[in-house]
Amino acid sequence: MHPADPAAREVLAQGRIEVEGRLVEASNATLLCSVEHDGAAAECVYKPVRGERPLWDFPDGTLAGREVASYLVSEALGWHLVPPTLLREGPFGPGMVQLWVDTEEDSELVDLAEPADVPEDWRAVLQAQDNHGDPVVLAHADHAALRRLAVLDVVINNADRKGGHILHAPDGHVFGIDHGVSLNAENKLRTVLWGWIGKPLSAEATEALGRFRALMEGELAADLAEHITPKEVQAINERVQALLGEGVFPAPSGEWPAIPWPPF
Known part of the structure; x- marks a missing residue:
C-alpha cells in the first residue's frame, strides 16, 4: 500500500x-508486521512503548x-515526508504503528565515499x-525533498537524522x-543533512512555515500536546519563528554533537 493511499x-x-x-538493528523494539482491514492489507512497523529503551534526556515511554x-x-507543513503514523493498541500493548515504505535499490541520497567518488552536484x-587512514567524505544529494527534510528536522529538533533514516x-x-x-x-539537532548551512530557505519553505x-x-x-509537553509545543513555535526570521538554513549550535554516529 502506498503512503498516499487514502x-x-x-x-x-x-x-x-x-x-x-523483528528489525534487530534498531535500538528499541521494532517489529515488522502485516495489517489487514476490510479487504485491504499493508505492511507496517510497530514499536510498542514497553520496548522503548530508557534515555537520559527524554522521558520514559514518550518516543x-x-x-x-x-x-x-x-503533514501540517504539507510535505508528506513521514509515512502515515499513529498510536494504537498492538500485540504487545500500545505503540507506534507506521506504514512500511519500500525503497529503490541502489538509489542512496546520502553516502560516505572517497572524495573522487562524490558526485559533483552533491553537498559535502x-x-x-576511514579505519585505514584514507580520506572519506560524508555527503548528500542536492535534492529538493532532502531540503524539505532538512527544514522538517530543524522544526522537530531531530536528534538522530541518520542516512539510513532517509528512504x-x-x-x-x-x-x-x-x-x-x-x-x-532543548536544542538537540543532529543530522547528516548539513549541506545547506547559511543558504536561503526556498520560497516554498517560507510559505510552508508561514x-x-x-x-x-x-x-x-x-x-x-497529546504527545509532547506544552513547553515542547512552544519550542516548535520558537524554532519556526527563528527560521522565518533568519531566512537561512542554520548551522550547528556547538551545544550538541552535530552528526549522529554512526551516520547510517
Missing part, C-alpha cells in the same frame, strides 16, 4: 496486526508519541578518515523515519 490510515488504525519479525507528533508536523558535510521510494518520493528522539525543548505557524494558532497545537 485508505492507509484506516487500515493502520482498524486493521488486525500480525507480527512477522512513540514523538514519532506521531513528527508525522503531524510533516564532513571530511574524515527513497521507487516512485521517487523521499520519506524520513525514526523520529522518536525529536521535539525536545502556513504552519498559522495552524499552530488553531487545533494543531492541541493535537501535538
